[in-house]
Amino acid sequence: MADVALSVRNVSKKFRRGEVYDSLRDLIPALAGRLTKGAKSGSLGEREFWALNDVSFDVAQGEAFGVIGHNGAGKSTVLKILSGILRPTKGEIAVRGRLSALIEVGAGFHPDLTGRENVFLSGSILGMSRAEVRRRFDEIVAFAGLEEAIDTPVKRYSSGMFARLGFAVAAHVDPDVLIVDEILSVGDLTFQRRCIERMHEVINRGSTVLFVSHNLQAVADLCQRCVLLKKGNILKIGPSDEVVRSYTDSLQERRRVDVDADVVVESVTTRTPAGEDRAFFKAGEPIALDVNVVARKDVDKFGVVIDWFDDRVWNVFNTSSSRLGLAPLSLRAGERTSVRINLQLNCGPGMYRVGLGLVRPQDQFVYDTWPAAASVLVTSDIDIKGVANLYPEFKFGAVTRE
């Protein structure tokens, strides 16, 4: 294994939730109260929790490493500790070379200053010398595509322009280790593409990248290895596709049984046609959904509805058993059954959510609806974008002259 560029060793971070005395006016009576009533140190401890609990991992030189997990899993805490913003309660970290953290785009930008002035400001804040900024200024502006607006105050920028300039500065710091947090959620598609490309360039130059994102697609594309955090603990660490798969699996929380309906979708499992549990597919592959349905009362004639949403909750696809002309189901109280839905994933790469519903066909009465019953991550071997895979084939004609 190559040299270690970044090392997190048994790092724990304790936070206190709830009331912190943030004014002297509160502190002085509280101190006086504590003196008279005696110390209540136990109750203080109760409000503390571990945002990170004994987390260790190494990132090799030149590696792209992803950090994924639900909100509150401790992703940002890891990044803030690595970038020096927070100090660990226990444990230590080690960094080789210059580290630059991109935790917020446009950190230090001032709305009244022009783009040009802000480039210098943000560059210095991110650790560049003024000479360095001056040398790379044109490159930065070209990267952001803001040649014409560079002498306009930043407050007149659109949020996209703001984000582009912010990222452009950060992308030119040339760190040995680059830490990137959730920045791909800003800017348009073209710009997001450019950010990803830039990160590839940084990796190819031999820098190490640590990448945190909700965009599992981007993480899977960019990173060789990932760590999955849950409530401050490492749940899994290893090759990206394996870790992303366990993450998407964990998104499919099992159905609560207390839904008050006559007939209920109890659980949904995404599988390969061979029956293997899976949430991670390649574009074009077949997928099978096993839907378990349980009836609480006698239910006469209902159909199964399926919805397919992309990560922006656009409905990409929707149909139902009755609309496809299949006979309706009927169940007696206490009976259960399963439905297998076979689909062909003619989707573009991305994260998709599967919704399921049970509907009476004649009057469209909805017995049960479960909008996020399962999540499916689709990746593609070819570089395509969008929700559909149209199986592109290009055939160039011969060059002719009039």
Place this chain on the structure above:
Amino acid sequence: MTTTAELRVNPYEHGRWWMLRLYDNRELLYTLVWRELKIRYKQSVMGAAWALLMPMLIVAAGVTVRIAMAISAGKPVAWQDATSVAVRGVPWAFLVAAIRFSSVSLISNANLVTKVYLTREVFPIASVLAQFADFLLSTAVLFILLFATGTRPEWLWFWLPVLIAQLLMITAGAGMLLSAASLFFRDVKYLVEVIMTFGIFFTPVFLEAHDFGRWQKSVMLNPVAPIFQGIGDVIVHHQAPDPLWTLYSTAWAIGLLAIAGPVFDAAEPYFAESI
């Protein structure tokens, strides 16, 4: 780019003395001072004249007080009184503005404190230095006026940089301590406002130390009082500052700065999570 950089364990522990870290970050410091000046002058129509306005108001108020006192005492108003108020009102304006801005410097840069790692001493120090730039401008104008009204430089004036250095050190030390304190306790800034508003009554700015009568000694215990008294002594009374009191304020300047660094460094790891 293959790096041969060594693996640094806990790179954010303060290995270096804070003043050396500030020196390492001098470009950042320069940029932040430049930002503060640029924003201030950009937002106001008056531009650089803004730097002169506050000291002018303070001097005008002081002169008014002196005229009122002279009239009630039945004495003629001396030109010297106006000079004496002016040479001390200008540094007082610096002290007030520098303390005020530096004590909120961490809170007003909250987004940088929580999102970027920096040597955080740069925030209070940059605020003090930005005010110092204004002070230099108003001082230049003041000296032109002094010269125009017949005051001539003398060797004694070499005391002035010494006194101003003390003032700068006290301001920087207090600014660092107060910026950290007001990050943890939000009402510190109101306390600072009150102290800076009433502080002028406990400092020889409008009045000479001996005007305080039997309170003279107590007033001089105020760490900045010997500095202001000294400035008046040098320019108006053509005499060297009192050596003992100068020693006293020097002790404050060095002591405050010596305490401020370690205290700030000890509190600094908790900034991002407490702000």
